[in-house]
Amino acid sequence: MRTEIEKLFQETIRQIQSVKTSSDLQALYFSVLGRKGKFAQLLSRLPNLPPGERAGLGTLANQTRNKLQQAFDQAKLKFKPQAADSADFDPTWPGILPEVGHTHPISAFIESAIKFFSGLGYEVAEGPEVEYSRYNFDLLNIPPNHPSRDLWxxxxxKNSGPQMLLRTQTSPVQIRYMEKHRPPVFIIAPGRTYRHEATDAGHETTFTQIEALAIDKNLKLTDLLGTLSAFFQHFFGNVKIRFRPHYYPFxxxxxxxxxACLLCHGKGCPVCKYSGWxxxxxxxxVHPKVLKNMKVAPNRYSGFAFGIGVERLVMLLYGITDIRLFLAGDLRFLEQFT
Ligand SMILES: [Zn+2]
Structure with a gap:
C-alpha cells in the first residue's frame, strides 16, 4: 500500500508537468483527488488491512494528498487567465473556503436564556456598562459606607463628576427600567459586569450576568422558587436544587x-469542596426600600429578582474548568463550540 501511494504520487506529479490545458489539468485533478478518484479508491482499502500494515499509512496518505493539492494549485497558476473573461477562465474549479465564524458559547447561552424567559412573558432590558454609583449601589439599598460594598x-x-464606575452587576438596569415603566413588570437584563478581582480559574474581572426582575400584585416567594426551578430544569434536566437563606441588601x-454537584452527583468532590452542592x-x-426607590408602593405591589452568573452555568454545562478561557481568544477553545 505504501508503495502504491508513492507510485500514484510520482505518476501524478509527472502527469501534472506534462498537462497542456486548463481543462486537462482539471480532468486530471478529478481523476486523482476527486471524490471517486484514484486516491479515494486507494484509501477505501485502508480499513481492510491488518493493523500492523495500517500503522502510519493514514499520515502518509494525508501528507501525500496535501502535496498533490499544492502541486495542482501551482500548476493551475500556469493557466491563470489574463482577464476574467478569458476562454480559459473556469468558474467550476474548486475555490478556497473562507473561514466562517460562529457564536461564542456565552452569547449562545444568553440567546437560549432569552428564549426561555420570553416563553414566560419576560422582556429584555438593557443598560450602560459604565454606571453611576447611584444606580449601581445607592438606589439598590447599598449606602456608601455599607460593608457589603466591599463584596462588589x-x-x-477618575474625574467623572458624579461618581462613575464599571457596573458590578446588571441590577442597575432594574432601577433605570423602572424610571420609565410601571408594574406589572417582567424583565431580564443580560450583559457584561466587572469586578476588581485577582484572576484565577474561578474568577475573572469581566463576566456576564442575567438579572431578572418581576413586579406585580401578589407576587410571592413561591413564584420566585417556581421560576428558578423551571429555569434549572430547562437547562440541566432533572437536577436537584435547594434554597438557603442569604443576606443581600436589595x-x-x-x-x-x-x-447538586454535576460531577459527583452529591457525593462530594474537590469542585464542590466535598459538600455535594x-x-x-x-x-x-425585592426590598420595600428598593421598591420605594422605584416609585412603586410596597403595600400594593411585590416583586422578586435574581442574578444568574452566566460563565458559571456554561462551565458546568460543558465541563469547562477555567473561567479565563472565555475571554482568552484562543481558537483551540472556541472552535469546540461550532
Ligand atoms: Zn462534587
Missing part, C-alpha cells in the same frame, strides 16, 4: 440557590 469592589472612573428575604445564584423578594 470594582473599577472607578432583597428581603434573600436566598441562595444551590444545585454548588452555589449557583442569589435571589430574593
Amino acid at each position: 469592589d470594582t473599577y472607578y472612573l 432583597v428581603e428575604p434573600g436566598l441562595d440557590l444551590d444545585m 454548588l452555589e449557583m445564584l442569589g435571589a430574593g423578594m
Whole structure:
C-alpha cells in the first residue's frame, strides 16, 4: 500500500508537468483527488488491512494528498487567465473556503436564556456598562459606607463628576427600567459586569450576568422558587436544587440557590469542596426600600429578582474548568463550540 501511494504520487506529479490545458489539468485533478478518484479508491482499502500494515499509512496518505493539492494549485497558476473573461477562465474549479465564524458559547447561552424567559412573558432590558454609583449601589439599598460594598469592589472612573464606575452587576438596569415603566413588570437584563478581582480559574474581572426582575400584585416567594426551578430544569434536566437563606441588601428575604454537584452527583468532590452542592445564584423578594426607590408602593405591589452568573452555568454545562478561557481568544477553545 505504501508503495502504491508513492507510485500514484510520482505518476501524478509527472502527469501534472506534462498537462497542456486548463481543462486537462482539471480532468486530471478529478481523476486523482476527486471524490471517486484514484486516491479515494486507494484509501477505501485502508480499513481492510491488518493493523500492523495500517500503522502510519493514514499520515502518509494525508501528507501525500496535501502535496498533490499544492502541486495542482501551482500548476493551475500556469493557466491563470489574463482577464476574467478569458476562454480559459473556469468558474467550476474548486475555490478556497473562507473561514466562517460562529457564536461564542456565552452569547449562545444568553440567546437560549432569552428564549426561555420570553416563553414566560419576560422582556429584555438593557443598560450602560459604565454606571453611576447611584444606580449601581445607592438606589439598590447599598449606602456608601455599607460593608457589603466591599463584596462588589470594582473599577472607578477618575474625574467623572458624579461618581462613575464599571457596573458590578446588571441590577442597575432594574432601577433605570423602572424610571420609565410601571408594574406589572417582567424583565431580564443580560450583559457584561466587572469586578476588581485577582484572576484565577474561578474568577475573572469581566463576566456576564442575567438579572431578572418581576413586579406585580401578589407576587410571592413561591413564584420566585417556581421560576428558578423551571429555569434549572430547562437547562440541566432533572437536577436537584435547594434554597438557603442569604443576606443581600436589595432583597428581603434573600436566598441562595444551590444545585447538586454535576460531577459527583452529591457525593462530594474537590469542585464542590466535598459538600455535594454548588452555589449557583442569589435571589430574593425585592426590598420595600428598593421598591420605594422605584416609585412603586410596597403595600400594593411585590416583586422578586435574581442574578444568574452566566460563565458559571456554561462551565458546568460543558465541563469547562477555567473561567479565563472565555475571554482568552484562543481558537483551540472556541472552535469546540461550532
Ligand atoms: Zn462534587
